[in-house]
Amino acid sequence: MRESREIELDGHIIDSGIMEHVLDSILDMGGDFEILEFTVGKRKTDTSYARVLVIGTDGENLDSIISTLHRHGARLVDSEDVTLVQAEGNRIVPKGFYSTTNYPTQVRIGDEWIHVDNIEMDCLIMVSPDKRSARAIPMSKLEKGDLVVVGERGVKIKPPERSRSHEVFEFMGGVVSSERPTETTIKKIAREIIDTHKRGLKVALVGGPAIIHTGAGEACATMFREGYIDILFGGNAIATHDIEYNLFGTSLGMNIQTGELVSAGHKNHLYAISEIMRAGSIKKAVETGVLKSGIMYECVKNNVPYVLAGSIRDDGPLPDVITDSMVAQDEMRKYVPEIGMVLMIATMLHSIAVGNCLPSYVMTVCVDINPSTLTKLMDRGTSQAIGVVSDAGAFFPMLLSQLHQLQDE
Secondary structure, eight states: OOEEEEEEEEESTTTTSHHHHHHHHHHHTTOEEEEEEEEOOSSTTOOEEEEEEEEESSHHHHHHHHHHHHTTTOEETTOOOOEEEEOSBTTBOOTTBOOOOSSOEEEEETTEEEEEESOOTTOEEEEOTTSSOEEEEOGGGOOTTOEEEESSTTEEEOOOOOOSSOGGGTTOTTOEESSSOHHHHHHHHHHHHHHHHHTTOEEEEEEOTHHHHTTOHHHHHHHHHTTSOOEEEEOHHHHHHHHHHHHHSEETTEETTTOOBOTTGGGHHHHHHHHHHHHSSHHHHHHTTSOOSSHHHHHHHTTOOEEEBOOTTOSSOOTTOBOOHHHHHHHHHTTGGGEEEEEEESOHHHHHHHHTTSOTTSEEEEEESSHHHHHHHHHTTOTTOEEEEOOHHHHHHHHHHHHHHHHHO
8 A cells, every 4th residue: 555754855955966866766766756845945045945745655665765865865744753772782782773874964852953963974873861962973882871863763864965165166076087187176176175274174184105106205295294284094004105215215115216126125114114113103203313204204293193093914013003993993083073174095995994984074085096996985975075086196296286376376
């Protein structure tokens, strides 16, 4: 027997394509719809409102459709308060718990909509004992007795809309193209970096060792020294090869200046790690004069926080590398609230990891020579990412040049 329920949407639902996605989803899932009310904004800044009757083939089909539409920002007209269930033990989540997106989210408690703090994807929503606040937490942080949101009832999300303020990147998210004019795009990225700082937010870099391998290390270090980048996320590799280059002039045993392999140079990254271990840490190596230049040097000298997350195959690793992945996650999350823009350069795994911790409204630019890296990042939930197919060695010097030009204007 066919069943139906009313949903409503508001915001910039036409020019952002949200209305189209909603109606297409209903039809694709075998349902039908009737538009009961549709108020269209008359100007660019005006929002629109729609009330739609969603019809399913049966109750199960209707529930599936409503669940899908929820991810597009739709909510039931007869919405009720969220369902809260206490966790029966540490890290034991109630069955049917609500799994978060990275979109701004609210929950309804006592007929009031409460903003969910610290939103990120694939987490659960925990409500405070007094039911006055809510926040997203990973499953690993759940403790016995915590109140957890179960089901989608009483949960409202706000998917990304077409930008009204960032015209230079208007609706470029989710696009990967090797044919996009690189210089024009890099100029827009430079403008966004400057505008992000003007808004009082920070710019983070998620960097891979290819930054060093391709000869972009010096330009990257300059961006830290001149205050264009405020936070560094990476792994053992970017720090190790940065230090190797600035101690021995090589990266993976190759002379960066000449492009020639150095005899026995394959050992240099291990020698670099050993020198930092002898000093005690990267910071101590800088303070004692062992390390005199490079990305890590500039981070230490300019009080730029960095989080180096380890992996199974790390050499060493450096003493600053966090080998417990859960501790590394928590350390990265400390800086997320103050980040307005992230540059992800030539590192697929760290880019996906950091992307999973970011709210959807953080501007994310992913640069990689391999288009599949950019696609994988977006497929894993970071749909707001702007993909730039480019070599890190060409990207950083061009970006630094554009930043200098904009500052001189």
